[in-house]
Amino acid sequence: MADSSLAIAILAAGKGTRMRSALPKVLHRLSGLTLVENVLASTALVQPTRKLAIVGYEADQVKAALSNVLDIEFVAQTEQLGTGHAVQQVIPALEGFTGDLLVLNGDVPLLMPETVEKMLKTHRENGNAATILTAQMDDPTGYGRVFCDQHAIVKEIIEHRDCNAAQRENNRTNAGIYCFNWAALMTILPHLKADNDQNEYYLTDVIKDLSPVMAMDVSPTEVAGINNRKQLCEAEAVMQQRIKAELMLSGVTLINADSITIDSTVTIEADVTIEPQTNLRGRSVIKAGCRIGPSSLVEDSTIGANTTLVHSVVTDSEVAANGRIGPFAHIRGHALVGENCRIGNFVEVKKSVIGNNTNAAHLSYLGDAELGERVNVGAGTITVNYDGKNKHKTVIGDRTKTGANSSLVAPITIGSDVTIGAGSVLTRDVEADCLVFARSPQKSIPGWKPKYLRDEQKS
Ligand code: UD1
Ligand code: CA
Numbered sequence: 001m002a003d004s005s006l007a008i009a010i011l012a013a014g015k016g017t018r019m020r021s022a023l024p025k026v027l028h029r030l031s032g033l034t035l036v037e038n039v040l041a042s043t044a045l046v047q048p049t050r051k052l053a054i055v056g057y058e059a060d061q062v063k064a065a066l067s068n069v070l071d072i073e074f075v076a077q078t079e080q081l082g083t084g085h086a087v088q089q090v091i092p093a094l095e096g097f098t099g100d101l102l103v104l105n106g107d108v109p110l111l112m113p114e115t116v117e118k119m120l121k122t123h124r125e126n127g128n129a130a131t132i133l134t135a136q137m138d139d140p141t142g143y144g145r146v147f148c149d150q151h152a153i154v155k156e157i158i159e160h161r162d163c164n165a166a167q168r169e170n171n172r173t174n175a176g177i178y179c180f181n182w183a184a185l186m187t188i189l190p191h192l193k194a195d196n197d198q199n200e201y202y203l204t205d206v207i208k209d210l211s212p213v214m215a216m217d218v219s220p221t222e223v224a225g226i227n228n229r230k231q232l233c234e235a236e237a238v239m240q241q242r243i244k245a246e247l248m249l250s251g252v253t254l255i256n257a258d259s260i261t262i263d264s265t266v267t268i269e270a271d272v273t274i275e276p277q278t279n280l281r282g283r284s285v286i287k288a289g290c291r292i293g294p295s296s297l298v299e300d301s302t303i304g305a306n307t308t309l310v311h312s313v314v315t316d317s318e319v320a321a322n323g324r325i326g327p328f329a330h331i332r333g334h335a336l337v338g339e340n341c342r343i344g345n346f347v348e349v350k351k352s353v354i355g356n357n358t359n360a361a362h363l364s365y366l367g368d369a370e371l372g373e374r375v376n377v378g379a380g381t382i383t384v385n386y387d388g389k390n391k392h393k394t395v396i397g398d399r400t401k402t403g404a405n406s407s408l409v410a411p412i413t414i415g416s417d418v419t420i421g422a423g424s425v426l427t428r429d430v431e432a433d434c435l436v437f438a439r440s441p442q443k444s445i446p447g448w449k450p451k452y453l454r455d456e457q458k459s
Helices: 035-041 059-065 083-088 113-125 182-186 203-209 229-249 451-458
Strands: 006-012 050-055 072-076 100-105 130-136 145-148 154-158 172-181 213-217 279-281 297-299 313-315 329-332 342-345 347-350 359-362 365-367 369-371 382-384 394-396 407-409 412-414 418-420 434-436
Touching: 006 035, 006 083, 035 059, 050 059, 059 072, 083 203, 100 113, 100 182, 113 130, 113 172, 113 213, 130 145, 130 154, 130 203, 145 172, 154 203, 154 213, 172 182, 172 203, 329 342, 342 347, 347 359, 365 369, 407 412
Parallel strands: 006 050, 006 100, 050 072, 130 213, 279 297, 297 313, 313 329, 329 347, 342 359, 347 365, 365 382, 369 394, 382 407, 394 412, 418 434
Antiparallel strands: 100 172, 130 172, 145 154
């Protein structure tokens, strides 16, 4: 008798030959997460007590991609001898286990958590030996075909390549998502044979020997498998539609939504407007009231409330509330921009801390710098942070104004309330409350003319 404990096993050992890639298939990305992370996300509502990932091809890379998943256990499949062989590898790990095993293909990333929850409920209510997800596909080419009676009781699954012409007419396909009573599966799984066209151990072969096995039809979209990059692109379109629909219903305005991409890992508060050609990626957070775009990229960054960001790129950084960013600003490398700041046209901010109410409106590079509050960075100010080997720090105190085209050669500390004359090249620290300039004095030479003019006037 099965108890209510649940283990999941994700098949992630294959290479994915049809992707034509050096990267294992399950590590290709879909809306910001790897395929295998998307698959894991589909189990969010079922609380598994054990989480197993079967890894083989480039196992270390796959393990690294899942290393932040709590309590995940990796099971090695050193040779990829088929999906049945893959599940056989979990037998030692599940010694003494008495619950149900949910098996998920690592390349079926659009599955909804609600579907998995419903599948498990159906499985348990009916006391099934196995419950499988199926879909009636317009074009079932490549998928295993599921043969059922009129009560959705499954007789067998036959792989596309092992089907005869009549069997191929059946458009009910196997999704590769199974819930097994583990004890029942254990009576069959160890005895699989590889007598098929591919000489592989097929997990699908256990079905004909288990009873009862029930099929649960779901939408073809949800269980589409990714075997090549064309299918990856189609899945991306579906995922983007889902993400954007959810955001719009939660109070986010998307202008020309088709031109925008948003990762599933991005958080956007209500009353944000995203303008066309904007891409929001990674663990980014966009706070209420922002206007982002057109044509902007925000990656792994937080944008504070009521900030506008136009034609700009922000990566790995944080902009606090009421910012005015762009057009054409680049904020990167763990930069922290304070509240009410203006980072304007062609300004790059790298690994710098910018105090509240500070402005850098035009044509500047601020790298490895620490700016106080109410600083005004004059047009063309450059922190000269790199000597060709090491990076050095620039510190600028509150209310200081850097003149246009000043070069601040780091390491350098400039006090508060300093005015820097335009065109200065500063190489030494500057005390607070002063005017400082470092440039060649201006000279006029009365009556001077170019030689050709003097020659003309002589003749
Ligand atoms: C499999 C099913 C097929 C179903 C389809 C749904 C079998 C025999 N066939 O076919 O009925 O319609 O999925 O998408 O199961 N893997 C391993 N180790 C292996 C082989 C595969 O871990 O030795 C993993 C792959 O990494 C992949 C998954 O299992 O994540 C499915 O393998 P794949 O080769 O894509 O199976 P399909 O031919 O698509
Ligand atoms: Ca597949």
